[in-house]
Amino acid sequence: MSRNDKSSGGKMSGRQGGGERKKSYSRGNAPVKKNTEAKEKSKSASASDGIRLNKYIANAGVCSRRDADIYISAGNVTVNGKTVTEMGYKVQLNDDVKFDGRSLNPEKPEYFLLNKPKGFFTTGSVVKGGRTVMDIMGKASKSKLDPVGKLDTQAMGLLLFTNDGTLAKNLAKPKNGIRQIYHLELNKSLSQEDLEKIREGVFxxxxxxxxxxxxxxxxxxxxxxxxxxxxxxPHIVQKLFKTLGYEVVKLDRVVYGGLTKKDLPRGRFRSLTQQELINLKNL
Structure with missing residues (x-):
């Protein structure tokens, strides 16, 4: 007999047993509501109690919970400016938790790659009725995601999003720059002479x-x-060609730091693979 059959059988038995049986069945339902209320109260109390420090550190992507316990006992972690070595210590999400002096984000780091369509604002002022990339990325995560770098409103192509502030900062000011490949369409043919000028370097x-x-x-x-x-x-590609007397009428970033548009249609996004993330962090 299936679970549903058993449940149905129990109800039929209650009706056949007369009023007393029915009364007993009705009373039997009452504790379910109380138990549900108790569970909800327990969840609420648990949330207000905070999150274990080792889990907070693990969620920030520093290490596993087990390793976090080792670092905590060694004195590598501070909470609101005080060193904490107590196992099982709980913190609130708004506490200032630092690992080796670096502030941590308790949210699990997430990384997404968007193939941006034309006509979407990335940052800055948005004209009335204008669309932003967050209209596409809004449902990707419950965390607050930010774009790494910019693409002009009329530009298309690869744009990285993350809640990992450390990686975003590193990519915003890379020591040796980031490899990017653009497919451009100009308002007129590029002369061979100007092509050679670009190769030699333009001021x-x-x-x-x-x-x-x-x-x-x-x-x-x-x-x-x-x-x-x-x-x-910002706008370095447009400025380059403007210096030589051209206007960029179409700009599509097809490679960013080793990431490509392969199997990523325009207007769609995907999560980064672990290997892609490792490569980005090694730039």
Missing amino acids: VDKTKLIVQDVSYVTDRPKNEVGLEIKSIK
Whole structure:
């Protein structure tokens, strides 16, 4: 007999046993409500009690809970400025928890890659009725995700999102830059002479911009260009071509720090793989 059959059988037995049996069955339901209320109160009390310090550290992506206990006992962790070595110590989400002097985020780090469509704002002012990338990414996570770097409203392509402030900061100011490849469409054909100028280095904002590679896109008109750079300065691609008398009418970032658009349609996002994350952290 299935679970549903057994449940149905119990109810039928209660009706057949007369009023007393029915009364007993009714009383039997009452504790269920009390138990549910008790569980809800228990959950509420548990939440207000806080979260174990080792779990907080593990959620921040520092190490496992077991290793966190070792670091706690060794005095590597402070809570609101005081060293805590007590096992099982609980903290609140708004406490200032530091590991070796570095503030921790109790949320589990998350990393997403978006293939941004044209016409979506990344940051800054949004015109009335304008759409932002968070209209796409809003349901990706319960955590607050922020874009790493920027893409202009009319630009398309790869954009990284995370709640990992440490990684975002490192990628925002990389020591050697980040490898990026763009597919560009210009308002007119790029001359061979200007192509060579770009290869040799063009002064943009009084600084010589060195590109890793630039070439015409194979089997396409000569106003379509592939460009590889490491600079993350705002609007650097547009400024480069404007210096030479061109306007970028289409910009698509197809590679970012080793990440590609493979199997990622426009307007869709996906989580990073563990290997991709390791590669990013090693940039």
